[in-house]
Amino acid sequence: MVKQAEAAQNAQLCVQAGGGVKKADPHTAFAGGASQATNLEEDSYEADLRKAREARLAQLKEQQAWRQQGHGSLRELQDEAEFVRIIGPHDRVVVLLDDGREAAAEDVKRALDRLAKSHLEAQFCRLPVERAYFLTTMVQLEGLPAVFILRDGQVTRHLPPSRLFEFASASSPLFPGHLARLLHRTGALLSAEGASDSEGERSGEEDGEDREKPRGALGAWRRA
Template identity: 30%
Template structure:
């Protein structure tokens, strides 16, 4: 385990500057102290695992197996409700069915001729295939004008976040994505995760939603 400290020592050693001054001993000491603390924490955790009884390890494995089995069952239920793909709702009745059937829904209000809406479409198509825990759909405001009016959608694109049948937040434009067009799909996942709409660590993460 000394390799970690050795590596950090090499990182904090900076070349002497032209005026003959190098890094201060105080800075080096602080960095090495942090490294040693992290190393001790890792060693303690490894020791704890090494000292676990066989029955404890089996209990952990059994709990994790049950979590994965439960999540697989929920995945199948989500697929039956239309999760796992990104689709356009056909009318107001279809929209309210989507919102009622699923616990978490991300609704993209869009216009086909709007360039930024096309960017959002591309990201949501990828996210929907990875995050079965949430339903993703779009509403073309020109085809179903009553819906954006009902939800006071004034700017496109707008992502309306729905949980338990209630709208609790709208992501308007690209402000939350850095206000530029070249943000990544991972950037969108992080924002949706921040609002509790997806699990950033993946569908089978141990801290996934307890129920749906």
């Protein structure tokens, strides 16, 4: 009786987890609510962890599929016939066109090969200009090296030397970063990973947003 009287005296109006109000001991009234909140937090954490695992697994499967298609390195093409076969199964293709005689071409080649290793979403290729009859007749080349961007089998961008080296020469240590951002802006890459984080470097590039687009029949090149 004494204990019951003390409990009644200590009881206060307490808000319950469901929103109701009742008299209860404030020292014990919320014990169940705290436990319920902890369980909800644990469930939320487990759900987030499960989603992260599923996303990572999907990413690994996608990367494996890209590697099986030959992504991950700069592929040397023998002729345009091989070029036509190559672009078929790829959503994104980056093609370097050069004559193999310019030092700048070798620098661009090395930069693209490095990007190919970290950007599996795109197929990177090199085609010697003397074996690129269609490309050299369908577009007036400003000079070499030149890069062509293809999306879903269609040429969407032509990047001449004036665009490739607009913000850094091929031999500059800044060039790979500029090239990564340029390819990202033109849709060839899903991100600019591999580029530097300098705001000063990015500002000029954003002001000079990509302006080179293929014209006429060049844009009509589609995969078979």
